[in-house]
Amino acid sequence: xxxxxxxxxxxxxxxxxxxxxxxxxxxxxxxxxxxxxxxxxxxxxxxxxxxxxxxxxxxxxxxxxxxxxxxxxxxxxxxxxxxxxxxxxxxxxxxxxxxxxxxxxxxxxxxxxxxxxxxxxxxxxxxxxxxxxxxxxxxxxxxxxxxxxxxxxxxxxxxxxxxxxxxxxxxxxxxxxxxxxxxxxxxxxxxxxxxxxxxxxxxxxxxxxxxxxxxxxxxxxxxxxxxxxxxxxxxxxxxxxxxxxxxxxxxxxxxxxxxxxxxxxxxxxxxxxxxxxxxxxxxxxxxxxxxxxxxxxxxxxxxxxxxxxxxxxxxxxxxxxxxxxxxxxxxxxxxxxxxxxxxxxxxxxxxxxxxxxxxxxxxxxxxxxxxxxxxxxxxxxxxxxxxxxxxxxxxxxxxxxxxxxxxxxxxxxxxxxxxxxxxxxxxxxxxxxxxxxxxxxxxxxxxxxxxxxxxxxxxxxxxxxxxxxxxxxxxxxxxxxxxxxxxxxxxxxxxxxxxxxxxxxxxxxxxx
Ligand code: UN1
Numbered sequence: 001x002x003x004x005x006x007x008x009x010x011x012x013x014x015x016x017x018x019x020x021x022x023x024x025x026x027x028x029x030x031x032x033x034x035x036x037x038x039x040x041x042x043x044x045x046x047x048x049x050x051x052x053x054x055x056x057x058x059x060x061x062x063x064x065x066x067x068x069x070x071x072x073x074x075x076x077x078x079x080x081x082x083x084x085x086x087x088x089x090x091x092x093x094x095x096x097x098x099x100x101x102x103x104x105x106x107x108x109x110x111x112x113x114x115x116x117x118x119x120x121x122x123x124x125x126x127x128x129x130x131x132x133x134x135x136x137x138x139x140x141x142x143x144x145x146x147x148x149x150x151x152x153x154x155x156x157x158x159x160x161x162x163x164x165x166x167x168x169x170x171x172x173x174x175x176x177x178x179x180x181x182x183x184x185x186x187x188x189x190x191x192x193x194x195x196x197x198x199x200x201x202x203x204x205x206x207x208x209x210x211x212x213x214x215x216x217x218x219x220x221x222x223x224x225x226x227x228x229x230x231x232x233x234x235x236x237x238x239x240x241x242x243x244x245x246x247x248x249x250x251x252x253x254x255x256x257x258x259x260x261x262x263x264x265x266x267x268x269x270x271x272x273x274x275x276x277x278x279x280x281x282x283x284x285x286x287x288x289x290x291x292x293x294x295x296x297x298x299x300x301x302x303x304x305x306x307x308x309x310x311x312x313x314x315x316x317x318x319x320x321x322x323x324x325x326x327x328x329x330x331x332x333x334x335x336x337x338x339x340x341x342x343x344x345x346x347x348x349x350x351x352x353x354x355x356x357x358x359x360x361x362x363x364x365x366x367x368x369x370x371x372x373x374x375x376x377x378x379x380x381x382x383x384x385x386x387x388x389x390x391x392x393x394x395x396x397x398x399x400x401x402x403x404x405x406x407x408x409x410x411x412x413x414x415x416x417x418x419x420x421x422x423x424x425x426x427x428x429x430x431x432x433x434x435x436x437x438x439x440x441x442x443x444x445x446x447x448x449x450x451x452x453x454x455x456x457x458x459x460x461x462x463x464x465x466x467x468x469x470x471x472x473x474x475x476x477x478x479x480x481x482x483x484x485x486x487x488x489x490x491x492x493x494x495x496x497x498x499x500x501x502x503x504x505x506x507x508x509x510x511x512x
Contacts, residue, residue, distance in 0.1 A: 001370075001386050004332035004339045006379040009046040012335075016041075016048055016106050016197055019099040024204035025197075037224055039197050042109040042343040043333060045381025051196055054223040059188075059232040062221035066159045066186040067238045069218035075156040075184045077215070083133025085219070086178050088209035090126030093119060093174075100170055100201055102335075107195040108169050109342040111334045114297055117462075122174035124465045128482055129178035136183065136486065147500025154490040156184025157264075158240030161233045163254070165246045166345055167300045167404075169195035170202055172268070175465065175481040176243050176489075177206070181219060183489040185241070188221045190233050194345060196224045230254075237261055241489065244268070245302075248402070248428070248474045255476070266488050267476025268469070270402040271430030273460035274307035276419045276445060279314050281435035285457055287321045289435065290408070293459030294322075295329055295387035298341050299406030300349070303431045303453070303461035307399060309419050312412040319410055323369045323389055331374050331384050343382050344405060350383035353405035356398055357388060360409065363396040370406070400426045416441055424450045430471030431460035452479070 016039075020028075028051060035053035040046065054062075074082070093100070100122075101115035110118065138152040160180045164172045169192060177187050191199035203222040210217045223229050234242055234257050243266040244254045251269040258265040275293070277286045293305035310318050334342030344350050350373065357371050370388035387406035392399055399409045413419040423432060431453040434445035442456045452471035453463060463469055468479035479485040505511060 001327055001374075002330045003374055003384070004330055004336040006044060006333050006375055006382065007335065009041065009044045009048070012041050012043055012106055013048045015102055019102045020197060020201055022099045023096050023201035024208055025200045028200070037193055037196055037226075039107070040194070041106050042345050042382060043106065043335070044379045045346070045383070048106075048197070051224055053225040054229045056232050059223055059229060059236065062188050062223055063159060063233070063236050063238050065218040066188050066221050069216040070156070070158055070186040073216045074186055074219055077184070079133045079136055079182055079184065082182050082184060082215075083130045084213045085209055085215040086126050086129045086133070086182055088213050089178065089206055090123050090130065092205045092209055093123045093126065096201075096205060097123070100198065103198040103201055104169060105334045105342070107198050108166055109334050109345060110297060111339050111342050112337060115334070118168060118171045121171035121465055125171075125174050125178045125481060128465055129182045132179065132486055133182040136490065138492070143496065144506060145498075145504045147498060147502065149497040149499065151495050151497075153493050153495055154487070155493060157489055157491050158185060159238055160185045160187050160489060161236070161239040161242045162187055162189045163230050163233070163242065163244040163246065164189070164191050166192040166194035167297065167302070168245070169198045172245050172480070173199070173202055175469070177220065179481070179486050180489045183486055185489055186219045188223065188233060188239065190223050190225065190230045193224070193226045199224065231257070234258055235261070237263070240264060241266060243478070243480065251476050264488070266478035266480065268302065268478050268480060269474060269476040270428050271302045271304070271471060271475055272306050272400065272402045272426045272428040273303055273431040273451070274309055274423045275305055275433040275435060275460060276413075276423060277308065277310040277314060277318055278416070278434065278436040278438060278441050279311045280437040280441070281314065282437060282457070283314070283318060283321065286318055286435040287325060289433065289457070289459035290322055291325045293433075293461045294408040295326065295341060295406050296461060298344055298385070299387060300345065300404055301461045303463065304406075305408060305433075305460045306402065307395075308408055308410045309422050310410060310412055311419075312414060315410070315412045319368065319389070319391065322408070326369045326387055326389060329387060331386060341387060341406070343384050347383060349405055350385065352403050353385060353407060356401075356403040356405070356407055357390065359398040360390050360392065360396070360407075363398060364393045365390045365409070368410075395422055395425055402428060416444060420445065420448045424448070427474040428471065429473035430475045431455070431463070433458060433460050
């Protein structure tokens with residue numbers, strides 16, 4: 001496959017600093033030897049600068065500040081006024097779209113178009129949250145008693161701890177933060193330790209939005225650091241909701257810890273997403289949908305397509321076209337407009353990909369295209385790979401595991417029931433797709449896929465913000481972003497109001 005050349009780290013560092021300065025990050029806290037966090041770029045694999053890492057005391061201070069501003073100001077600010085903050089944030093994001101996109105490319109390795117698309121998700125969710133700020137609707141129910149009103153009202157929850165992953169370093173923060181803020185919550189954010197600069201830029205833009213709209217600046221706090229910082233946040237009793245995005249392994253740690261203090265948790269964990277291609281599928285759509293979902297973002301979306309389940313009558317034709325498209329994917333510098341596949345985030349991701357390919361081959365799989373490392377001579381510390389397609393005889397253990405890299409396993413089926421069985425036969429349940437022009441097949445798949453996201457004639461990745469985003473089973477069950485996902489960020493009160501002069505008891509109970 002073709003490649004694009006890798007720029008020197010100095011040049012990338014200058015570009016990052018310019019973007020940071022434009023976003024309002026002028027002062028980067030000096031790192032002490034003890035608590036150092038390195039900002040790196042996967043484009044060259046080298047260090048850009050070192051930053052100070054949050055301590056346990058910093059976590060305490062951040063939560064105190066967020067909690068105070070929740071109690072003394074934000075929860076009592078009318079929701080439409082809270083919306084003004086998010087509206088201003090949306091304006092600043094429009095203004096700095098390409099600054100943030102640059103930082104996303106530099107720290108997460110996303111190609112320009114996808115990085116800009118991620119910032120667009122932030123802008124979209126700000127618009128959504130602004131509308132929501134006038135629509136935090138509760139229901140009114142028919143009371144069984146005369147002269148009584150039964151209703152529910154929604155109230156701010158408190159401090160929300162947001163933990164995000166490297167692969168969507170800004171959009172997932174915005175989904176949580178824009179919605180939490182209009183819901184009257186304050187936010188403490190622990191971004192991935194791999195994307196600290198991007199996080200500082202978001203925090204600076206939000207601070208500016210707060211200053212411009214007269215909102216308390218303490219409504220948002222950011223804590224840079226590794227898993228230990230996340231753990232302090234997770235254990236902090238004043239954090240009402242932990243919204244965490246990451247691996248299933250991370251979720252298995254976070255979930256029980258939050259549950260132990262009876263806190264609330266919203267988990268967005270791994271996916272192992274599949275598409276079923278039926279004999280009636282439009283081959284053009286199926287192939288294009290597959291290639292973007294499987295090779296896009298170098299396979300590093302939680303919604304990335306990892307399994308292609310193709311009817312045996314069309315398997316050869318579809319696979320051949322996918323393989324052909326893969327040979328043309330340009331791998332390399334994500335800042336170059338011609339690149340389609342940027343780097344993996346780091347060495348561990350590359351090792352995991354190598355090991356998965358070795359295991360798949362040992363299981364009888366055949367690598368049809370890709371899998372090789374590229375550009376090693378130009379950037380020995382960066383990990384560029386050719387996305388791989390592997391034909392598998394069966395759905396072995398390695399296929400059932402999520403490897404966060406561009407590997408697409410292809411399997412065949414005979415009956416739709418068999419396809420659904422294979423599809424649902426993994427522990428994760430995030431996103432799924434069927435390519436078909438047969439309405440019965442489409443409807444049957446919509447009903448039987450056990451995922452939180454089920455698509456027809458589009459791939460598994462690239463969801464719009466208007467829907468609720470999240471998945472079932474090991475994916476954690478949380479829902480974020482659009483639809484009524486806001487309800488997770490508020491507490492519901494059921495209210496009964498008696499406007500009569502009697503005191504009838506419910507269920508016909510009599511007492512004195
Ligand atoms: C993620 O990979 O963590 O649907 C989120 C998508 C994006 C969000 C992905 N809108 O692919």
